[in-house]
Amino acid sequence: MVTLADIRAAADRIEGVVVRTPLLPAPGVGPDLWLKPESLQPTGAFKLRGATNAVRSLGAEALPAGVVTHSSGNHGQALAYAARAAGIPCWVVVPEGAPKVKVAAIRAQGAEIVLVPPAQRLAAAEKIAAERGATLVPPFDDPAVIAGQGTVGLEIVEDLPDVDVILVQVGGGGLVSGVAAAVKAVSPSARVIGVEPELAAETAEGLRAGTLVPWPVERTYRTIADGVRTSPSELTFAHIQTYVDDIVTVTEEQIRAAVGVLAYQARIVAEPSGALTAAAYLAGKAPTGRTVAIVSGGNADPALLHDLLRP
Amino acid sequence: MVTLADIRAAADRIEGVVVRTPLLPAPGVGPDLWLKPESLQPTGAFKLRGATNAVRSLGAEALPAGVVTHSSGNHGQALAYAARAAGIPCWVVVPEGAPKVKVAAIRAQGAEIVLVPPAQRLAAAEKIAAERGATLVPPFDDPAVIAGQGTVGLEIVEDLPDVDVILVQVGGGGLVSGVAAAVKAVSPSARVIGVEPELAAETAEGLRAGTLVPWPVERTYRTIADGVRTSPSELTFAHIQTYVDDIVTVTEEQIRAAVGVLAYQARIVAEPSGALTAAAYLAGKAPTGRTVAIVSGGNADPALLHDLLRP
Numbered sequence: 001m002v003t004l005a006d007i008r009a010a011a012d013r014i015e016g017v018v019v020r021t022p023l024l025p026a027p028g029v030g031p032d033l034w035l036k037p038e039s040l041q042p043t044g045a046f047k048l049r050g051a052t053n054a055v056r057s058l059g060a061e062a063l064p065a066g067v068v069t070h071s072s073g074n075h076g077q078a079l080a081y082a083a084r085a086a087g088i089p090c091w092v093v094v095p096e097g098a099p100k101v102k103v104a105a106i107r108a109q110g111a112e113i114v115l116v117p118p119a120q121r122l123a124a125a126e127k128i129a130a131e132r133g134a135t136l137v138p139p140f141d142d143p144a145v146i147a148g149q150g151t152v153g154l155e156i157v158e159d160l161p162d163v164d165v166i167l168v169q170v171g172g173g174g175l176v177s178g179v180a181a182a183v184k185a186v187s188p189s190a191r192v193i194g195v196e197p198e199l200a201a202e203t204a205e206g207l208r209a210g211t212l213v214p215w216p217v218e219r220t221y222r223t224i225a226d227g228v229r230t231s232p233s234e235l236t237f238a239h240i241q242t243y244v245d246d247i248v249t250v251t252e253e254q255i256r257a258a259v260g261v262l263a264y265q266a267r268i269v270a271e272p273s274g275a276l277t278a279a280a281y282l283a284g285k286a287p288t289g290r291t292v293a294i295v296s297g298g299n300a301d302p303a304l305l306h307d308l309l310r311p
Numbered sequence: 312m313v314t315l316a317d318i319r320a321a322a323d324r325i326e327g328v329v330v331r332t333p334l335l336p337a338p339g340v341g342p343d344l345w346l347k348p349e350s351l352q353p354t355g356a357f358k359l360r361g362a363t364n365a366v367r368s369l370g371a372e373a374l375p376a377g378v379v380t381h382s383s384g385n386h387g388q389a390l391a392y393a394a395r396a397a398g399i400p401c402w403v404v405v406p407e408g409a410p411k412v413k414v415a416a417i418r419a420q421g422a423e424i425v426l427v428p429p430a431q432r433l434a435a436a437e438k439i440a441a442e443r444g445a446t447l448v449p450p451f452d453d454p455a456v457i458a459g460q461g462t463v464g465l466e467i468v469e470d471l472p473d474v475d476v477i478l479v480q481v482g483g484g485g486l487v488s489g490v491a492a493a494v495k496a497v498s499p500s501a502r503v504i505g506v507e508p509e510l511a512a513e514t515a516e517g518l519r520a521g522t523l524v525p526w527p528v529e530r531t532y533r534t535i536a537d538g539v540r541t542s543p544s545e546l547t548f549a550h551i552q553t554y555v556d557d558i559v560t561v562t563e564e565q566i567r568a569a570v571g572v573l574a575y576q577a578r579i580v581a582e583p584s585g586a587l588t589a590a591a592y593l594a595g596k597a598p599t600g601r602t603v604a605i606v607s608g609g610n611a612d613p614a615l616l617h618d619l620l621r622p
Contacts, residue, residue, distance in 0.1 A: 019333050019335060019336070020333060021333065022330050022331060022332065022333060022351065024330060024351055024353070025330070025353045026353070027353050027354075027392075027419070027420070028416070028419075037351070039578040040333070040335055040348070040578060040579075042335070042336045042337070042338050044578050081338075105339070108338070108339075109338070263580055263616075264613050264616075267350040267351060267355050267579075267580040267609030267610070268351075268578075268580065269574055269578040269579065269580055298578030299578075302575050302620075302622035303622050305574075305575075305620065306617070306620050306621060306622055309613075309616065309617050309620060310617060311613035311614050311617055
């Protein structure tokens with residue numbers, strides 16, 4: 001399990017690459033609400049924290065050989081950015097057919113793109129790791145990545161020591177694991193509440209059942225919140241069971257509406273996954289009190305965002 | 312003239328009410344560009360800094376009687392917020408026919424709205440000041456307001472000491488006066504460049520001519536950038552002449568495009584005036600080097616913003 005010491009060490013490592021995001025009072029959204037806008041990271045999502053901590057945790061021997069991953073989303077872009085900041089090579093394995101916008105964003109960060117059929121992603125990444133000596137950095141199933149994401153929680157309790165409720169997205173579980181581990185160590189009375197779409201609520205279900213039964217992708221892929229369609233790993237689910245107080249769910253309509261509220265009432269561009277927590281707050285699904293809603297990312301597809309912002 | 316000491320004192324006064332906004336690297340917009348997102352202030356614009364400094368500069372005798380202004384825009388909302396934070400009354404004189412959205416936002420901050428015919432705004436505010444003993448806080452023609460806005464400049468040079476170019480919106484001139492006074496005192500080699508729309512370029516013209524000849528409102532009201540249709544006062548123009556290196560202009564098309572680039576490439580909601588500086592950077596109108604573009608505000612009309620974000 002990731003400890004407070006791991007997260008504090010991560011906070012030192014990521015300084016200078018990762019933006020220390022402010023806590024924003026959002027009176028237009030709610031009187032007792034603060035937003036933690038991770039959408040403002042240079043790659044548009046909290047993933048830069050974990051990726052940077054993983055890169056900067058590499059030993060002097062492993063560092064020059066670089067890093068590799070098989071995520072074409074926010075983590076791929078984050079790892080490319082972290083690798084460039086460290087001056088080391090980065091390979092990102094991308095499934096054929098991935099959105100051109102995302103591939104271009106990763107390439108713009110200087111990473112080498114490796115296009116493969118979707119089923120061969122992991123194998124291709126492992127092959128690069130074996131042949132090049134590059135370190136495989138997974139999107140969430142990794143203690144250094146979880147510790148990096150946990151710095152979000154550390155900053156929240158530093159900036160608002162008497163916070164009552166912290167709302168966190170739950171997908172693969174890297175963010176909620178790190179945040180909950182940090183918050184429960186520093187401010188144990190604060191409640192950490194995970195948020196999932198009703199259409200991808202496997203972790204809420206698993207937390208109640210005491211065991212995780214992953215939903216098939218046909219089921220989780222129904223939600224518009226594409227950043228949280230993934231299942232937790234054993235490692236992240238163990239953190240969730242230990243540290244997370246509850247997981248609540250929101251409807252697609254609530255997620256869509258929250259994207260608009262964040263843009264017009266708080267001047268924040270959120271992708272649907274990023275708006276999950278504001279949706280839970282606005283729908284009254286979360287406990288009351290001084291609340292922080294993490295806005296995990298802002299990399300929305302332009303056509304979708306335009307549609308969601310129709311006044 | 313406002314001094315560095317005034318601005319440092321303002322920085323102390325506004326702490327706890329105003330958000331200390333981060334400098335955001337914006338690799339999707341430009342490789343050597345940082346954004347200073349004042350759109351993230353709780354009222355959506357930098358105006359909260361000046362308003363808060365003005366409120367907190369009131370003596371113990373004047374404070375309980377409250378404050379009054381005649382701006383229905385970002386300054387009105389900011390003064391209402393600053394007054395509520397200080398627990399004092401606030402009157403905002405609003406011209407009949409002002410956008411309901413703006414009036415509602417000011418009322419939501421707890422201010423009393425006074426509706427008058429447009430031509431009677433100043434007289435109505437002065438009457439409230441006389442009758443109630445409230446202090447009139449103008450939007451920019453006031454040393455305490457200018458000093459408050461100057462804290463933006465102080466934060467920029469603190470966070471990026473080797474900045475080469477700082478791009479600042481020019482409307483009434485409160486922001487650019489304060490920022491330039493701060494920057495030239497702390498980092499004199501940094502260039503402070505004002506940005507105006509071509510359609511409201513009276514200050515650029517005045518700076519070259521050595522004297523300000525205000526344009527008629529029929530002329531300045533042609534620009535979409537409604538936050539910078541105002542003319543500087545004698546006080547702000549004197550600061551501009553002393554401290555600002557140059558003023559460049561951008562077209563309406565460049566302003567419109569920059570709103571979209573900020574939303575999609577930097578996850579920032581900017582109103583057209585807020586996007587002026589990014590427009591100047593993107594159009595190559597500004598000097599090169601390590602550049603900070605201030606995003607002065609994000610309170611765009613929803614229908615307009617939706618239109619500008621068409622992919």
